[in-house]
Amino acid sequence: ELKVEQNPLFLSMQEGKNYTIYCNYSTTSDRLYWYRQDPGKSLESLFVLLSNGAVKQEGRLMASLDTKARLSTLHITAAVHDLSATYFCAVDGTKKSSGDKLTFGTGTRLAVRP
Amino acid sequence: DAGVIQSPRHEVTEMGQEVTLRCKPISGHDYLFWYRQTMMRGLELLIYFNNNVPIDDSGMPEDRFSAKMPNASFSTLKIQPSEPRDSAVYFCASSLFGDTQYFGPGTRLTVL
Numbered sequence: 001e002l003k004v005e006q007n008p009l010f011l012s013m014q015e016g017k018n019y020t021i022y023c024n025y026s027t028t029s030d031r032l033y034w035y036r037q038d039p040g041k042s043l044e045s046l047f048v049l050l051s052n053g054a055v056k057q058e059g060r061l062m063a064s065l066d067t068k069a070r071l072s073t074l075h076i077t078a079a080v081h082d083l084s085a086t087y088f089c090a091v092d093g094t095k096k097s098s099g100d101k102l103t104f105g106t107g108t109r110l111a112v113r114p
Numbered sequence: 115d116a117g118v119i120q121s122p123r124h125e126v127t128e129m130g131q132e133v134t135l136r137c138k139p140i141s142g143h144d145y146l147f148w149y150r151q152t153m154m155r156g157l158e159l160l161i162y163f164n165n166n167v168p169i170d171d172s173g174m175p176e177d178r179f180s181a182k183m184p185n186a187s188f189s190t191l192k193i194q195p196s197e198p199r200d201s202a203v204y205f206c207a208s209s210l211f212g213d214t215q216y217f218g219p220g221t222r223l224t225v226l
Contacts, residue, residue, distance in 0.1 A: 033214065033215075035217075042205065042218060042219050042220055043157075043205070043207075043217040045214050045215070045216065048213070048214055088157070100145060100162065100164065100169070100209075100212035101147070101159050101162055101170060102159070102215065103159075104156065104157045106156055107156065
């Protein structure tokens, strides 16, 4: 069974600082996604990472994937209040093992304070 | 292009009543997913369809839950009878060829 772990579960950051959220998964994966969820809202797709060494960047967020280590990171640069949200990673196991379903991590709740 | 549409957005009902949640996927998408989100259990996949056919319903909690997809543009998730522990936010998501899933706004269900 595919397991996805995120850490930390909660992160309180000061504006302007950098930090990294980690996502570990237990079995081979075809692709990995990062989603953002604002309080009381739906999930919004941020990135999809398809291969080892893949790196995607959007504004102050950068995601990377190391398939050998089964690890993805979401790096936050010079945090601003607007980035406060819960961030989920989701892993698409291989077609053979998981079909087309995603397994979501527990989420990392990010709070950026002045 | 309209995103995934869900209705109702909020539902309050009493224990024992039947609840029907509705979803319209993004036009042209061939996959549809139903999720449930709670503080205790996080985001759980209940069931998913490919080309209107249920593929995996292993996440459906019990026989009180059922889901249908009569055509490519409509799906329902039914709970009968409802119980207080079913209170959660239910999301529908759709994707094309099993790629990025796009989520609807969710239905917040409260069972009293």
